[in-house]
Amino acid sequence: MGSDYKNDLDLAARVAQGDAGAFNDFYARHADLVFAFIYHLLNGARADAEEIWQDTFVAALHALPGYRGQSQLSSWLCGIARRKVVDFHRRRGGTREPVSSVPPEQLLDLMDSGPLPDEVLQQGAARARVVEALARLPVDYRHALIARYVDGQPVDEVARRLGRSYKATESLLSRGRTALRDLLRSIPHESYE
């Protein structure tokens, strides 16, 4: 996966042209990340999240010919998902639960200073922010970080999976963490209030 397309724009164009293989890759690459984003934005309301997830992808498929590669495809999808969630809350008319979220600088300070408190770790807004930041990362950084921290693979296994040397993978992970840190800081706090 990943070597067949020059970039996200190429993948999007091939999906829009009806290429079945590209469509399967598009789905496989982005479906889980987008669902996680919606799931956290809705504080774990699974049934609603699944409904919005479906609406998001259908809307994305219609909008795909207009994608110009200005952002990562996953980030573009998160943007659509965010609008769907806002629409969902609007339709519900004020039933939205208040979301307490830690501002980015405070979150990074907490992450630097010691074990992250459980109440922060449990926050849907904090988790959604992390997913959105992951969605904005270059694909190789994202794959490396997910293999390392979600799948719990040791660095040598991540290296084997990505077809890189141990040193190159360590470097990739380090750059990925730094990039993620920058992205966590740059995503506006208002998005999660």
Added chain:
Amino acid sequence: MNDHETNFEQNLGRLIKASCGPETGVSPAARERLRRELAATLRHRLQPAEFPATALGLLTALVLLLFAAWGACAWPGAAGLAGRLPSGPILALVVVNLVGIPVASLVIVFRREYA
């Protein structure tokens, strides 16, 4: 790696795992539903020219009516020359049925195919 980096890395790992871990997995039923929905959407969107079947049917009917009208006007002269050929309106009706029914069937078939 200093303590500062260690804390950040450990917390980042915990946050990433909490954010994308198994808890956020989609149910197989929802996954299958979405896959079907997307495949149908893609097929529908790729329908040639996106021309509505109803409009196509109306256009076909209009063309056939014009053809019938032309037949009704033009045929009596030719029929009169030949002597035994059917009159214009009858011939037009035959042609409308011969052409109209297959075209209408095709419209229905294509509409179902791309719905």
